[in-house]
Amino acid sequence: MKQDIKTLQLHHLEKVHHLKNEVLIIPIAQLFDRIDANKHWRNRFYTLFLFKDTGGSVIIDDQLYEIKKDCLVFINYNQAYSFNFLSGTKGYAVLFTKSFYNYVYTGNKLIRSDTAMAEMPQIIDLNVSSVAEFWQNFYIIRKEYGRNRLFTKEMICMQLKIFILRCIRASKMKQGRNSPADHKRQVVEKFSELVDQHYKESKTTAPYAEKLHLTPNYLNTLIKQYLALSAGQFIKNRVILEAERLLLHTNLSVTEISYELGFTDNSHFGKYFKSVTAKSPKMYRTQNKIQKS
Secondary structure (H helix, E strand, C coil), rough: HHHHHHEEHHHHHHCCCCCCCCEEEHHHHHHHHHHHCCCEECCCCCCEEEECCEEEEECCCEEEEEECCCEEEEEEECCCEEEEEECCCEEEEECCHHHCCCCCCCCCCCCCHHHHHHHHHEEEHHHHCCCCHHHHHHHHHHHHHHCCCCCCHHHHHHHHHHHHHHHHHHHEEEEEECCCHHHHHHHHHHHEEEHHCCCCCCCCCCHHHCCCCHHHHHHHHHHHHHHHCCCCHHHHHHHHHHHHHHHHHCCCHHHHHHHCCCCCCCCHHHHHHHHHHHCCCCHHHHHHHHCCC
């Protein structure tokens, strides 16, 4: 399987929408007119497939799942998958990046960042909860997606967070309220909380592993298992997220921002930022201000 995996990025699929490269909502049939559903794919984004009327199956990594009417399939970053559909498949795909999900910040630890995705099951029977609520939530997102108005991006992001919470709630209802706590998942959540508290002074895995009484290697393995990225990259993403906020929403100079984020060397901050965004902090600020004007 791994020999034939093709990698998808959002810009491969859509080049004209005002939210290109961040979020794409598209009928499933239309998506698979552009790519071959039977081939093996790996996405560099989160994917929600909402099947309204279908039959078939999907292989995600090494697991086979049956697809039925009114079910949802979740594909995490870098998971390998392929579909086997029956004719007449109907539904929608919602494709979105980590940065888009993190665009609206909340103080609630369940939804403030994409760590919520650690709670997402691969497949959900929407009838476990109220199927009407899911589809109503989705159609609100889809309607807003079709517009290009003030706060469109913010509204889609917030509605998407609500949708993810519905998915997690439906999954937990199916599991039962008295199911034992997942210790590994609790560690991941605690790690996320610690990064939020200490990312300015601690930018490597070891300090967090020490606080959690784990080895750095084990913590890294755990984070990769649940979040599909290394612990170090998770920390870096949090630093970059804060840097982007300060660049876009304050008048602090790049030097002041570098000190605010715990860098003693402005040049180091510039290289650190560019390693993730492929842009210097100054270029990022300039380009995004141009986009907003």
